[in-house]
Amino acid sequence: MTLRKLSDLKILLENKPVKRLVLAAAHDTQSLGAVLKAAANHIIQPILIGDEEEIKKLAGEGNHDLNGIRIINEPNIEKTSEMAVKMVHNREADVLMKGKVGTSTLLKHILNKSWGLRTGHLLSHFAIFEVKTYHKLIAVTDVAMNIAPNLKDKISIINNSVNCLNILGIDMPKVAVLGAVEMVNESMQATMDAALLSKMNQREQIKNCIIDGPLAFDNAISLESAIHKGIKSEVAGDTDLLLMPDIEVGNVLYKSLVFFARAKVASVILGAAAPIVLTSRSDSEQAKYDSLLLAAATAK
């Protein structure tokens, strides 16, 4: 299956029960707006935890309909996080979303050993882009969560992302491990890790995907460029997932795709018991909405 547009994700929701999303500290203009819009389009079924009075006020200001929507009144922000995480833990909700609460506060609860959302996997950020100049959606990881992943982390990050892409109907995603060059260079750890990841994939120690790397960005996304360089690769030019060497590269690529290439993006945190939506204030309305779409499509 090939996904060309973020709106194609909606096809994956057809004929399936609407996923339940719990919004922690829901009295937040931006996230509340996105959630209510998604609810109106039957993308998700929201549960709002937060200051009820404030929620109603904000919904009114944004002309959103709260009819039939479950609200749990809890003005204490710390408490809203705990309650939201527990609801997901107890399978009363399928997706967790951050509202007016700090990321670190929410993460603390997510990582709680007795009632958090740990699965033994590393948490990682997964972003999927619709870029006009590429022939299909392209996923990028990790641009926001893991700062300088080591080899073991990279394996987890790939596994999280591949699992997600499998759920999205891409059976054997092509994974490009990015470097500055396509050659192995002992002075560049990213290229060394890429070689190891390729071998582990070849030995089926990393499954359900095809990994090649190091690939420079151009080789990864342009077949012409790969041919020009004489690279024989199943991945080159047809990449489904780009693995970033570190957060700096990832973050800059993410932002240049959005700002220079006018790409549309959806993102979600993977590796927990349920997908987590952690959009930031700088994300566009569209990005928030599409992230909910992605989370709903990814949720069990």
Add this chain to the structure above:
Amino acid sequence: MIKSLEQLAELVKDKKDKPKLAVTWAQDENTLGAVEKAARANMVDAYLYGDRARIESISSKLGLDIDLFKIQHVDNELEAAKETVRLVKSGEADILMKGLIGTDKFLKSVLDKERGLMKPKAVLSYVCAVDVPDYHKLLFITDTAVLPFPDLDQKVAMAEYAIEMAGRFGIKKPKVALIGASEKMTKHFQNAVDYAIMCKMAERGQISLCTMDGPLDIFLACDKKSVEIKGVDTPVGGDADILLFPTLESCNPFYKGLMLFGRGELAGMLMGTEVPVVLMSRSESEKSKFYCIALSCLMAGKNN
């Protein structure tokens, strides 16, 4: 393509422009026997540097045809080393061979930065072509003798040398198996890490043309049935031409096991030098010693 060591020896015989072999401190029974055999087979012209009286007495004791030798008397082993190295370096001889001189002294002359025989920045290593009746083709193995714990760069050099040697035997795209205890990739084994990196380097053309895979155990490298049973997807597929070992201590016992229990014969030489250098263990069979000289003739390139 040269498919056996016997064929190799036949191929390098009776050439018009046969190579000149310079032997350092030649008065050694083992060495003289092998050199005489090679000279008698019309493979090389033998230039012996050593104690003339000792060379003559050994030759007569062993019944060697002394007319096949051009003997140059020198007083001691260091002089012999200095003279023979100078001879090959200046192009007056084509192959250098160690006689009775200690290996460390011999190698010291070979490795000498100014007067020695190393190619610029080259790694010194050792490759053997092994002929075992139970394997369907020649097997090139490295490093049996020089590098105790090769690092990544040295392993790459070892692979390059083996590929070069296989090329001289007519194997254009050799299958290189990087040997480990298992085929699993784990970062806890430095060798496995090096191997994964090398495979990618080969894929990207950073290593000469070959089909490379590793880590592989010997079964997966050399036995198609094991590949089937284990279901490992490997391009080497039990049909390896080259086995690269992680350490000298794994490679050396492997080849000796093949010689002793597998009725194998070998031809080996140093690699990384400007001209072929023959250096062999005393316990090698008479045949293997002869094959070592034959190999050096092939690698000297004069007879191709």
